[in-house]
Amino acid sequence: MNIYMQTLKRDLRIAIRNPSSVLNPLLFFVISVSLFPLAISPESSTLSQIAAGIIWVASMLSVLLSLNALFHNDFENGVLEQMVISHHSLPLLILSKIISHWILTGIPIILLSPLLGLFLFLDSNGISVLMITLLLATPSLSLIGAIGASLIVGIKNSGMLLSLLILPLYIPILIFASSAVSQAQFGLEITGQLYFLGAILVVSLMAAPFVSALALKISLE
Amino acid sequence: MWKWIQAFASPQNFYRISKKIIPWFLYPFIALTLVGLYWGLVIAPIDYQQGESYRIMFVHVPAAWMSMFIYIVLAVSGGIGLIWQIKLANVVAKVSAPIGASFTFLALVTGAVWGKPMWGTWWVWDARLTSELILLFLYLAYMSLGNAFDNPKTASKASSVLAIVGLINIPIIHYSVTWWNTLHQGASVSSVEKIAAPAIHPDMLMPLILMSISFKLLYGALMLMRARDEVLIREQNMRWVKNVIMEDGK
Numbered sequence: 001m002n003i004y005m006q007t008l009k010r011d012l013r014i015a016i017r018n019p020s021s022v023l024n025p026l027l028f029f030v031i032s033v034s035l036f037p038l039a040i041s042p043e044s045s046t047l048s049q050i051a052a053g054i055i056w057v058a059s060m061l062s063v064l065l066s067l068n069a070l071f072h073n074d075f076e077n078g079v080l081e082q083m084v085i086s087h088h089s090l091p092l093l094i095l096s097k098i099i100s101h102w103i104l105t106g107i108p109i110i111l112l113s114p115l116l117g118l119f120l121f122l123d124s125n126g127i128s129v130l131m132i133t134l135l136l137a138t139p140s141l142s143l144i145g146a147i148g149a150s151l152i153v154g155i156k157n158s159g160m161l162l163s164l165l166i167l168p169l170y171i172p173i174l175i176f177a178s179s180a181v182s183q184a185q186f187g188l189e190i191t192g193q194l195y196f197l198g199a200i201l202v203v204s205l206m207a208a209p210f211v212s213a214l215a216l217k218i219s220l221e
Numbered sequence: 222m223w224k225w226i227q228a229f230a231s232p233q234n235f236y237r238i239s240k241k242i243i244p245w246f247l248y249p250f251i252a253l254t255l256v257g258l259y260w261g262l263v264i265a266p267i268d269y270q271q272g273e274s275y276r277i278m279f280v281h282v283p284a285a286w287m288s289m290f291i292y293i294v295l296a297v298s299g300g301i302g303l304i305w306q307i308k309l310a311n312v313v314a315k316v317s318a319p320i321g322a323s324f325t326f327l328a329l330v331t332g333a334v335w336g337k338p339m340w341g342t343w344w345v346w347d348a349r350l351t352s353e354l355i356l357l358f359l360y361l362a363y364m365s366l367g368n369a370f371d372n373p374k375t376a377s378k379a380s381s382v383l384a385i386v387g388l389i390n391i392p393i394i395h396y397s398v399t400w401w402n403t404l405h406q407g408a409s410v411s412s413v414e415k416i417a418a419p420a421i422h423p424d425m426l427m428p429l430i431l432m433s434i435s436f437k438l439l440y441g442a443l444m445l446m447r448a449r450d451e452v453l454i455r456e457q458n459m460r461w462v463k464n465v466i467m468e469d470g471k
Contacts, residue, residue: 147382147386151366151379151382151383152366152369154370154375155369155370158369161365161366161369164358164361164362164365164366165362165366165383167358168355168358168359168362168387168390168394169386169387169390171355171394171397171398172390172393172394172397175397175398175400175401176397179401196397200393207389211382211386214382215379215382218375218378218379218382219375219379221375
């Protein structure tokens with residue numbers, strides 16, 4: 001088994017042994033979504049209109065929360081430094097970590113989204129489109145977020161800083177994803193939005209591991 | 222050429238030469254601004270649709286142009302600093318950020334003042350306004366990342382990476398929000414054909430061009446002034462800085 005699969009498995013194993021690090025962002029996701037009906041209105045007509053936006057914003061914020069931990073522990077115990085100086089490809093090692101991050105946060109968010117969609121009176125068509133957009137775009141969230149996480153890896157108390165850096169870059173994803181869901185609710189065509197989300201995924205998949213590797217080298221020198 | 226750049230780019234030479242260059246930006250800026258504002262506010266005809274209130278355009282449009290121009294300067298010079306390790310490029314990138322953020326803020330505020338009589342509201346979630354707001358966020362993110370590091374060298378490198386990622390993102394953000402919502406009037410001065418036959422009266426176009434040149438000069442002057450201070454701070458342990466300080470003290 002090669003080093004990249006081992007890195008992936010190691011991250012998953014660490015997460016399983018310390019489940020709260022995975023569960024807390026998900027819990028945050030569920031709680032923050034359920035605040036909106038309390039704050040805005042329990043009316044089904046209002047909620048179903050804004051459901052996609054709420055779920056998307058909440059999932060971005062919970063991904064951000066979990067991104068803080070992406071490199072932090074490895075930095076503290078020196079593993080990250082070993083990755084940088086090892087002869088293995090640093091971008092691919094980072095990609096393995098990003099994939100494990102997506103498995104631990106993206107997939108659970110996708111699996112939880114139908115439940116939250118029901119809470120917010122999204123119809124079944126809307127829920128399936130919501131799940132498709134989440135499936136297409138949560139990997140981009142992890143990939144772009146990794147750039148930010150590697151830029152701030154050596155800084156103390158960097159939680160707020162990460163959201164400042166990353167949230168502006170997430171805006172196109174938010175626009176395309178939530179407009180896809182709301183257009184689908186009106187029975188309109190959504191392939192355009194899905195193509196854009198796919199394009200963002202492809203571009204960030206190709207570029208983000210390299211940029212993130214460069215940023216890690218800068219942060220660790 | 223390359224040798225000339227390297228010679229100029231050494232902090233010491235830059236400090237010496239920039240002192241002589243600054244007046245060449247500052248005085249033309251003052252002259253052009255006075256002419257441009259007089260032309261724009263007094264001579265230019267009243268707009269048939271927007272009345273007198275369109276005149277804020279002569280500040281708003283150049284400020285909006287500057288906000289994007291400076292971000293490009295910032296990202297490109299950050300990239301030069303990252304690739305060729307030129308100290309001065311990092312300094313230029315760092316000191317440009319607050320100036321660019323100020324121009325962005327100015328564009329947003331003057332836009333709000335213009336929007337109130339025209340659209341009846343201070344703010345709309347329109348594509349251009351939103352992308353300008355996001356540009357302001359990018360500037361602020363750049364600045365706060367730069368301030369988060371203790372080591373100025375690491376700070377420049379890390380924030381340059383962010384600036385370049387942001388530069389790649391700007392068109393994506395712009396097109397996504399354009400696609401999302403548009404109320405803003407189309408550009409009056411944009412493509413080459415439009416410069417040949419612009420959708421704007423020459424008496425309105427000329428002050429606009431003067432003001433945009435004057436804003437670029439202002440940026441040049443402010444950037445050089447701030448860069449001189451930043452160079453002194455970064456090179457504070459060098460002998461030449463000591464000499465400069467001793468001479469100025471006399």
